[in-house]
Amino acid sequence: MLRVRVIPSLLLRDGGLVKGRQFKHHKYVGDPVNAVKIFNEKEVDELVFLDISATSGGQGPNYELLVDIANEAFMPFGYGGGITSCDEIEKLFKIGIEKVILNTSAYSNPDLIRNASRVFGSQSIVASIDVKTSFLGRSEVYVQNGTRGTKINPLDYARKMQDLGAGEILLCSIDREGTGKGYDLNLLKAVSESVDIPVVAAGGAGKLEDMSKAVSEGGVSAVAAGDMFVFHGKHKAVLITYPSYDELKSLF
Amino acid sequence: MNRTVCTRCVMDTSDEKITFNSVGECSHCQIFDKDSQSMWFPNETGKQKLGKILEQIRKEGEGKEYDCIIGLSGGVDSSYLALKMKDWGLRPLVVHIDVGWNSELAVHNIEQIVKYCGFDLYTDVMDWEEVRDLQVAYLKSGVSNQDVVQDHAIFSSLYHFAVQNGIRYVISGGNMATESVAPHSWHHSAMDSINLRAIHKRFGHKKLQSFKTISFFQYFFYYPFIKKMTTIRPLNYMPYNKKEALEELVRTVGYKEYGRKHGESRFTKFFQNYYLPKKFDYDKRKVHLSSLILSGEITRDCALKELEKPLYDPVELKNDKEYVAKKLKLSVVELDQLIDEPGRSYVEFDNWDRHYALLQKLKNILQKVTNKKIKTYA
Numbered sequence A: 001m002l003r004v005r006v007i008p009s010l011l012l013r014d015g016g017l018v019k020g021r022q023f024k025h026h027k028y029v030g031d032p033v034n035a036v037k038i039f040n041e042k043e044v045d046e047l048v049f050l051d052i053s054a055t056s057g058g059q060g061p062n063y064e065l066l067v068d069i070a071n072e073a074f075m076p077f078g079y080g081g082g083i084t085s086c087d088e089i090e091k092l093f094k095i096g097i098e099k100v101i102l103n104t105s106a107y108s109n110p111d112l113i114r115n116a117s118r119v120f121g122s123q124s125i126v127a128s129i130d131v132k133t134s135f136l137g138r139s140e141v142y143v144q145n146g147t148r149g150t151k152i153n154p155l156d157y158a159r160k161m162q163d164l165g166a167g168e169i170l171l172c173s174i175d176r177e178g179t180g181k182g183y184d185l186n187l188l189k190a191v192s193e194s195v196d197i198p199v200v201a202a203g204g205a206g207k208l209e210d211m212s213k214a215v216s217e218g219g220v221s222a223v224a225a226g227d228m229f230v231f232h233g234k235h236k237a238v239l240i241t242y243p244s245y246d247e248l249k250s251l252f
Numbered sequence B: 001m002n003r004t005v006c007t008r009c010v011m012d013t014s015d016e017k018i019t020f021n022s023v024g025e026c027s028h029c030q031i032f033d034k035d036s037q038s039m040w041f042p043n044e045t046g047k048q049k050l051g052k053i054l055e056q057i058r059k060e061g062e063g064k065e066y067d068c069i070i071g072l073s074g075g076v077d078s079s080y081l082a083l084k085m086k087d088w089g090l091r092p093l094v095v096h097i098d099v100g101w102n103s104e105l106a107v108h109n110i111e112q113i114v115k116y117c118g119f120d121l122y123t124d125v126m127d128w129e130e131v132r133d134l135q136v137a138y139l140k141s142g143v144s145n146q147d148v149v150q151d152h153a154i155f156s157s158l159y160h161f162a163v164q165n166g167i168r169y170v171i172s173g174g175n176m177a178t179e180s181v182a183p184h185s186w187h188h189s190a191m192d193s194i195n196l197r198a199i200h201k202r203f204g205h206k207k208l209q210s211f212k213t214i215s216f217f218q219y220f221f222y223y224p225f226i227k228k229m230t231t232i233r234p235l236n237y238m239p240y241n242k243k244e245a246l247e248e249l250v251r252t253v254g255y256k257e258y259g260r261k262h263g264e265s266r267f268t269k270f271f272q273n274y275y276l277p278k279k280f281d282y283d284k285r286k287v288h289l290s291s292l293i294l295s296g297e298i299t300r301d302c303a304l305k306e307l308e309k310p311l312y313d314p315v316e317l318k319n320d321k322e323y324v325a326k327k328l329k330l331s332v333v334e335l336d337q338l339i340d341e342p343g344r345s346y347v348e349f350d351n352w353d354r355h356y357a358l359l360q361k362l363k364n365i366l367q368k369v370t371n372k373k374i375k376t377y378a
């Protein structure tokens, strides 16, 4: 097992896999079940699925699809999207999902994250924090797939999530997402220094060095990426790739 | 069942249109002898002919971003061809069409090849829910060619990108050495969009939105005559041996071998090794092995031995069947039922045959009038 987890983070929309840029312009990139099969063969240790249609559409998790994914996946995976109650969380764990990821509902209903971590243990509850930075460099937490600002500072918010019982933070820079420009290292550093729970970097990875920087300079304990594992080359051709174990080992 | 088998290759009367001459050689062998004279040059002549063609492609492509286009499936033929294209100094746009059945091996091989060759890759990912709906419609129709959906999509995308990028040369891995035998009675053309739409209309549920079909007009007129698209099959101009090609791929780019023919698509494997033999009594290995006999790569005895092997390992079959059913959102029982039903001919659904007959008539008239032989496309 590697010291640092390197997690492909995949977006679902209406049952298909999509990828976008800065939380917009999503493009269809394939069938999630087939993608999981390919990641299996590539010996990926962990996956994350985020359903961006589950919250906005109001329909909640697509259990049927998640069952298919869980049946196919050799590795543990986390799921986020449209989760609003402990009953739903229980149902997701029963399917075989390892971690549930709360974003909008962690903001609008803090009791959910508190109760869920008490009932299921904080190690299985992840708080997802999406951050947008203004022209003046002020960072703000956004919810609802990055469409709604909360006026809350990410550091305060991350501490609050930790206090509520989240076992891990998935921290994504909306501005960097899908750009390949590298993670927002300042944001990563500031947040990981202000909490004791593990922080997973997301949004912006374009090359392997970005990942080692996220760890050495950003102080995170794991890294997630979408584009890097889904796209190839200047035409952004859809091609699922994952670095070899040796490549990853030499990174950290 | 007692079948008459060709004395030279291993094709037999499971091809209902097959005929034999006085020494027992089949119509496929005769077609090969005729076609190979004008199409197959695994020798010095081929080298010279190919040299001229390549020069023309490079010249026409000067100043353009790409001079040709190639579809890359991850299979040996197209992968090896891509490698050669690098040696020849071509600058192709490489297109991969993902119809949802890609194996990890295919994805790995494509990655290795484009990285090694430094070629630009473009992918077209078909909307899986639409493809699934179409594939289930095809299973329900019971026609023999279940690869239509992917073959049509691949051709359609490739030509679409070619036109979009102003490219007129399509480089194809098609070749006489490994696929000269093609019994028409087994499969109707995958390019017949009238047939595709008729089958989908009868058995499909979803609207085809992103799935682009190619019309009869586009296929026979627009692409060849208006857009002047030309398909080049370089493997016909050189000695091509699949085993050696594979070895070179493994050596140079770290290519990973597929267990069986068409291992790059689990559906094609299931369709060829289970659906076709069970439902129609067609064994595609005969086609493939016969081609190899004719090109001199293997002996007839060797092919006959190969045919004695079982089509499927029982465990593998069970796994693949479960996978195919699940992916198509059918139960294994439903899938079995569809396969157990008697097969149907494509003519039970609307198709392009009447247009095609008209086209042939027109061609004959034109040939008489102009006194020139008109090249048939594709």
Ligand SMILES: [Zn+2]
Binding pocket: B006, B007, B008, B009, B010, B011, B025, B026, B027, B028, B029
């Ligand atoms: Zn023969």
